[in-house]
Amino acid sequence: MPKKEVFKETAEEEEEVCRADFPPNFVFGVATASYQIEGACNEGGRGPSIWDSFSHTEGKIIDGSNGDVAVDHYHRYKEDVDLIHKLGFDGYRFSISWSRIFPDGLGTKVNDEGIAFYNNLINALIEKGIRPFATLYHWDLPLHLQESIGGWLDKQIVNYFAIYADTCFAHFGDRVKNWITVNEPLQTAVNGYDAGIFAPGRREGSSAEPYLVAHHQILAHATAVSIYRSKYKDKQGGQIGLVLDCEWAEANSDKIEDKSAAARRLDFQLGWYLCPLYYGDYPTVMLEKLGDRLPKFSQEEKKLLFNALDFLGLNHYTSKFISHATSSSEECYYYKAQEMERIVEWEGGEKIGEQAASEWLFVVPWGLRKLLNYIAQTYNNPPIYITENGMDQEEDNSLPLSDILDDKLRVRYFKGYLAAVAHAIKDGADVRGYFAWSLLDNFEWGQGYTKRFGLVYVDYNNGLARHPKSSAYWFSRFLKGSEKKNKEE
Ligand code: GBH
Numbered sequence: 001m002p003k004k005e006v007f008k009e010t011a012e013e014e015e016e017v018c019r020a021d022f023p024p025n026f027v028f029g030v031a032t033a034s035y036q037i038e039g040a041c042n043e044g045g046r047g048p049s050i051w052d053s054f055s056h057t058e059g060k061i062i063d064g065s066n067g068d069v070a071v072d073h074y075h076r077y078k079e080d081v082d083l084i085h086k087l088g089f090d091g092y093r094f095s096i097s098w099s100r101i102f103p104d105g106l107g108t109k110v111n112d113e114g115i116a117f118y119n120n121l122i123n124a125l126i127e128k129g130i131r132p133f134a135t136l137y138h139w140d141l142p143l144h145l146q147e148s149i150g151g152w153l154d155k156q157i158v159n160y161f162a163i164y165a166d167t168c169f170a171h172f173g174d175r176v177k178n179w180i181t182v183n184e185p186l187q188t189a190v191n192g193y194d195a196g197i198f199a200p201g202r203r204e205g206s207s208a209e210p211y212l213v214a215h216h217q218i219l220a221h222a223t224a225v226s227i228y229r230s231k232y233k234d235k236q237g238g239q240i241g242l243v244l245d246c247e248w249a250e251a252n253s254d255k256i257e258d259k260s261a262a263a264r265r266l267d268f269q270l271g272w273y274l275c276p277l278y279y280g281d282y283p284t285v286m287l288e289k290l291g292d293r294l295p296k297f298s299q300e301e302k303k304l305l306f307n308a309l310d311f312l313g314l315n316h317y318t319s320k321f322i323s324h325a326t327s328s329s330e331e332c333y334y335y336k337a338q339e340m341e342r343i344v345e346w347e348g349g350e351k352i353g354e355q356a357a358s359e360w361l362f363v364v365p366w367g368l369r370k371l372l373n374y375i376a377q378t379y380n381n382p383p384i385y386i387t388e389n390g391m392d393q394e395e396d397n398s399l400p401l402s403d404i405l406d407d408k409l410r411v412r413y414f415k416g417y418l419a420a421v422a423h424a425i426k427d428g429a430d431v432r433g434y435f436a437w438s439l440l441d442n443f444e445w446g447q448g449y450t451k452r453f454g455l456v457y458v459d460y461n462n463g464l465a466r467h468p469k470s471s472a473y474w475f476s477r478f479l480k481g482s483e484k485k486n487k488e489e
Contacts, residue, residue: 017415019481021422027131027433028479029091030084030455031388033138033183035067036442038097040074044113047103049140050151054199055443063448070443071458077121079466083456084439085128087472088479092130093387093435094121095138095183098164105142107163115171122175133387133435134172135180135243136165136224139188139199139445146200152188152213158220165224169232177238180313180387181224184245185217185273194332197446207333208293215295218276222301222308242277243313243387246270248367248374250352252323252343261324261340264289266374268338274312276305278379289337311432312375313387318360319367320344321352354409356391357451363391363409365416372424372431383430389417390437392444392451401467405457410471418478436475440466 022028035051055066073080084092098105100114118134125132141151149156165181173179182188187198189210196203221242228240249265251258264285267275271283280302281287282294297305321343330336344362345351353362368389375384391413393404414436425431441454449460455472459465477483 017419017422017478018483019478021419022425026431027091027385028475029089029093029131029133029433029435030087030439031093031133031435031437032073032439032442033095033135033140034097034100035070035138035140036438036444037071037073037440039068039070039072041068043074044100044117045103045111046097046114047099047105047111048143049097049099050143050146050199051140053143053146054201057201060197060201061446061448063450065443065448067443071440072464073440074117076464077117078124080439081121081124081128081130083466083468084125084130087455087468087476089475090130091133091433091435092125092439093133093135093180095135095140096168097140098137099140099142101167102142102164103144105145105160105164107160107167110167118172122172126175131178132176133178133180133385134168134176135183136168137161137181137220138183139192141199151200152193152216153209155216155219157216158223161220162223162227166227166231169228169236173228173232173236173238177236178311178385179224179228179238179240180243181221181240182217183243184315185214185221185242186245186269188217189214190332190334194334207337208295210332210334211290211294214272215297218273218305219301222277222304225308225310226304239310241309241311241313241385242273243315244270244273245315245317245388246371247317248319248364248371249322250319250367250370252321255324257324258322261338262322264338265322265340265342268334270375274379277307277309280306289339309382311383311385312379313385314371314375315388315437316368316371316386317389317391317437318362319352319364319371354412356409356413357394358392358447361391363413363416365413365420367420368417369420369424369427372421372429373427376424376427376429381428381430383432385433385435386421386431387435388437389434390414390453390455392453395450395452401457401459404452405467405469407469407471410455410469411474414471414475414478 055061122132191198193202193213194210225240246269249262251262267283267285275283323341325341326339328341353364355362438453440456441452441458444451457467
């Protein structure tokens with residue numbers, strides 16, 4: 001049975017892995033995002049974002065919470081940078097809150113206090129020898145841009161994003177050498193404008209909306225890249241990329257129709273963004289299934305898109321089995337169009353991997369190795385940074401702190417996924433770095449504070465105190481090289 005063969009590969013999970021399995025200049029970091037950690041929503045001249053208004057709308061966040069205070073990183077950034085340093089990471093991926101730089105998003109007057117905050121953060125990182133990876137857009141669009149032009153639905157957004165990106169390069173680019181334009185454009189398109197579970201929470205739009213929103217994000221990305229390359233790259237010498245999220249899609253059987261469904265699934269996740277950048281247009285299968293719902297790129301735009309990527313940032317958490325299905329139970333236009341079903345267990349009830357707290361998240365290390373190989377083969381072996389990888393625990397007040405801090409499954413998760421990355425590098429994939437999601441427990445979007453992704457626990461009931469979990473200490477030993485392979489030589 002092919003199914004069993006897939007399971008055999010989980011043996012990787014048991015493997016030991018050590019720092020020496022990676023190239024010496026490989027960067028290991030932790031990742032965060034502004035709205036999830038900063039708080040200080042009305043301080044420092046910050047304007048409101050779509051996530052402020054969304055999280056304050058009743059019924060949108062499972063525990064009725066919001067990011068007003070979050071984990072107060074805005075005031076505790078020094079302590080947090082110290083923590084990253086003490087744990088031994090040499091990279092930090094954070095995102096810049098657009099409405100701290102331009103409170104109404106229009107790009108007319110820059111907010112000096114916002115610039116000062118990120119200058120302080122970046123300087124603190126540099127002082128500790130930590131490389132800053134800055135994301136320009138991790139979902140917190142200035143609210144005014146949503147209300148005035150409809151956010152990502154209007155093409156004018158491309159120009160506003162360009163002004164914002166230009167401003168960030170000008171102020172921070174002397175120290176930030178790795179730029180990420182947009183985080184997971186798919187999530188904004190699908191969960192923001194189709195499922196409606198993320199800001200701005202649109203559900204009643206047309207079946208073409210998610211594709212228009214994606215289209216404008218692709219153009220915004222490429223425009224920012226062209227500005228960086230023409231005005232800053234020579235002087236500053238940095239790199240600029242895009243972050244995409246992708247689950248590995250394993251065909252549910254050896255049947256051709258299931259294999260095509262799995263291939264289609266990957267094209268709808270990655271190809272949606274990478275085909276335009278590498279091959280000048282959307283994947284053939286998307287053009288076929290979506291017809292007029294897919295917007296068109298002009299000749300001029302195609303030129304802008306060509307090669308507009310120095311590296312690919314990959315956010316990867318889990319894998320799914322995919323089977324062909326013409327009448328699927330999926331509710332989103334986006335998922336329906338793919339004519340497939342996402343499956344996590346076999347007939348016998350065996351799961352694809354151990355389940356984390358989130359219902360979508362299973363521990364499947366071999367999926368990452370397959371995905372990295374797939375990207376290398378399909379897109380001419382681009383430089384890749386894994387910009388997010390991690391798993392969550394359920395918030396549970398009834399457990400003693402010592403139990404929560406001893407996050408054994410997360411340690412297994414990191415061991416398994418890091419071993420998979422090391423394998424992929426040996427296979428020939430050009431992976432340059434790895435960022436664990438996340439430094440701290442934080443505001444997990446629609447799930448509020450009920451899911452904890454942190455390597456470091458945040459005590460929401462006791463002044464937001466930070467306590468490293470076992471996984472943080474494991475990572476720290478791994479980075480220092482004291483976590484050696486158990487080899488009998
Ligand atoms: C990342 O997205 C985000 O970049 C990060 O901010 C977040 O904290 C992290 O995931 C953990 O969730 O589509 O109904 O299953 C990863 C992609 C998109 C996966 C939203 C989970 C949940 C809702 N995620 N999805 S659903």
